[in-house]
Amino acid sequence: MVEWKKMLFCVICFVVVMLMPIEWIPLAGINIVQQRLLAIFVLAALLWVLEPIPVFATSLLIISLLLTLISNQGLAPAISAIQQQDPALLLHYKSIFAAFSSPIIILFLGGFALAVAATKYELDINLARVLLKPFGTQPKFVMLGLMLITAVFSMFMSNTATTVMMLAILAPVLSGLPDEDPGVRGLVLAVPVAANVGGIGTPIGTPPNAIALQYLVGEHSVSFGTWMAFAIPFVIVMLAFAWVLLQKLFPTQSAEVKVNIDSKFRRSPQAWIVYITFATTILLWLTTKLHGMNAYVVAILPLTVFTMTRIITKEDLKKFNWDVIWLVAGGIAIGAALENTGLASSLAHSVDYSVMTVFWIIVSLAILCWMMANFMSNTATANLLMPIAAAMATTLSASGQLEDVRLLLIIVAMSASMGMVLPVSTPPNALAYASGKISNGDMAKVGIIVSSLGILILLVVAKLML
Known part of the structure; x- marks a missing residue:
C-alpha cells in the first residue's frame, strides 16, 4: 500500500506540472514541449528516488512518455497543441529510440x-x-x-x-x-x-x-x-x-x-x-x-x-x-531530450549571476552542475555549463574580481563528477547496481554523503583561493 501512495504522489506531481499555466513556471521563454518535458523530468526524479516501481521500469515509462507526449509520432490529441504552436518543437521519434543504440x-x-x-x-x-x-x-x-x-x-x-x-x-x-x-x-x-x-x-x-x-x-x-x-x-x-x-x-x-x-x-x-x-x-x-x-x-x-x-x-x-540496459537507456533518453529541447539550457541560465559575488557564482554553478549531473550525463552537463562558466570567468577576470579563471572552470568540472547519487547518474553506478547486490537506497545514501562532502571541500578551497 505504501508503494501505491508513493506512486500516487509522483503521478499527482507530474499532472500538476503538466497542466499548470505555463506562466507560473519560473523559466524565461519556456514552451509547451519544455513544460511537458519538465513534468516528465519531475516524475522520473521522484520515481528514481522513491522507487515505487523498479528503476528500469521508470526508464521505460520515461521513454514511453517522451514518445507519446512530445515526439512527432506521438498521440494525436497530445501533440495537436504543439503542432498548432510550432511543429518544429516536436522531437523526432527516432532520436528518442536512439537511446537504445547509444x-x-x-x-x-x-x-x-x-x-x-x-x-x-x-x-x-x-x-x-x-x-x-x-x-x-x-x-x-x-x-x-x-x-x-x-x-x-x-x-x-x-x-x-x-x-x-x-x-x-x-x-x-x-x-x-x-x-x-x-x-x-x-x-x-x-x-x-x-x-x-x-x-x-x-x-x-x-x-x-x-x-x-x-x-x-x-x-x-x-x-x-x-x-x-x-x-x-x-x-x-x-x-x-x-x-x-x-x-x-x-x-x-x-x-x-x-x-x-x-x-x-x-x-x-x-x-x-x-x-x-x-x-x-x-x-x-x-x-x-x-x-x-x-x-x-x-x-x-x-x-x-x-x-x-x-x-x-x-x-x-x-x-x-x-534490465540495466533499459535503465541506462531511460537516462540517456531524458538527458538527450533535456538538451535537444533547450530545457537544460534554460535551467542552466535560470540563475541571475550578475547580482552575485564571485564566491556565490562559484557556489551556484557548482551546486547546479552537481544537481544536473545526477539526472543526466555529466558530459552533457559540463557541455551546457562550461560555456557559461567560461564567460563568467572571463568577465570577472577582466573586471579584476577574479584573479585566476582556472579556479572557476576546474571547480565546475569537478562538480560534474560529483553527480553520483542514482543508478542513472553515471555508468559505474549503473554497472554496480546491475550486480543485484545493492539497492537504489544504498547508492543514494552513499552518493549524497560523498558528493556533498566533495562539493563542500571544493567550495572551501575556492573560498580560500579567492
Whole structure:
C-alpha cells in the first residue's frame, strides 16, 4: 500500500506540472514541449528516488512518455497543441529510440561480455588473486585495495571500463561472503565511488575535465602535472572518507575475505582467447590516443570475438543484465531530450549571476552542475555549463574580481563528477547496481554523503583561493 501512495504522489506531481499555466513556471521563454518535458523530468526524479516501481521500469515509462507526449509520432490529441504552436518543437521519434543504440549501451554490452567470459574461464578469480593479494584478507584492507586500484585505473582510462574490470575481479571475492553480510554492499559500492572520484585526478580521467581544458588555453592553460597537483589531494581525501564511510554504513560480519588462492590460470585454447582479448581490450582502452578508437568502439571488439569463437553462447547472452540496459537507456533518453529541447539550457541560465559575488557564482554553478549531473550525463552537463562558466570567468577576470579563471572552470568540472547519487547518474553506478547486490537506497545514501562532502571541500578551497 505504501508503494501505491508513493506512486500516487509522483503521478499527482507530474499532472500538476503538466497542466499548470505555463506562466507560473519560473523559466524565461519556456514552451509547451519544455513544460511537458519538465513534468516528465519531475516524475522520473521522484520515481528514481522513491522507487515505487523498479528503476528500469521508470526508464521505460520515461521513454514511453517522451514518445507519446512530445515526439512527432506521438498521440494525436497530445501533440495537436504543439503542432498548432510550432511543429518544429516536436522531437523526432527516432532520436528518442536512439537511446537504445547509444554508444554507451554498446560499452555496457562489451563490459557484460568481458565479465561473463572472465567468470566462465575463472580469469576474474585469478586477477583477484594477483591484484588483491598484497592487501591481505581483512575486509577493510581488501576494500582499500579495491578502491585504490579502481581509482588509479580510472585516472587513465574510461571509468566505465574500469568498473567493468573491477566488478569482474570483485565477483569471486563476494562469493566468499554470505549474501546477507552488509559488507558485501560496501564492497560493491566501493567500486563506482572510487571510479567516479578517481577520474577527477587527471585531465583525461573523465570527459568534464577534458571539456574544461578546451576553455583553458593560452595564459590560462593547465598542464597535466598542474591539474594533478590540484586534483590528486582532493581524490585522496575523498577516497579516504569514502573508505571510512562505507565501513561505518556497511560493517562486515566476516573476520576475513578469502579468494580461491589455489586457482590456476587455465591453459585451454579458449581460455587463452579470453586472456588475450581481455588484456587487449584493457590495453586499447588505455591507449586511445595512439590508435584513435574510443572506448565505445573498443567495447564491441570483445563481444564480437567471444561470440565468433563460441566462448559466449546464446545461453550466456541471457546472463547479460538487460534490465540495466533499459535503465541506462531511460537516462540517456531524458538527458538527450533535456538538451535537444533547450530545457537544460534554460535551467542552466535560470540563475541571475550578475547580482552575485564571485564566491556565490562559484557556489551556484557548482551546486547546479552537481544537481544536473545526477539526472543526466555529466558530459552533457559540463557541455551546457562550461560555456557559461567560461564567460563568467572571463568577465570577472577582466573586471579584476577574479584573479585566476582556472579556479572557476576546474571547480565546475569537478562538480560534474560529483553527480553520483542514482543508478542513472553515471555508468559505474549503473554497472554496480546491475550486480543485484545493492539497492537504489544504498547508492543514494552513499552518493549524497560523498558528493556533498566533495562539493563542500571544493567550495572551501575556492573560498580560500579567492
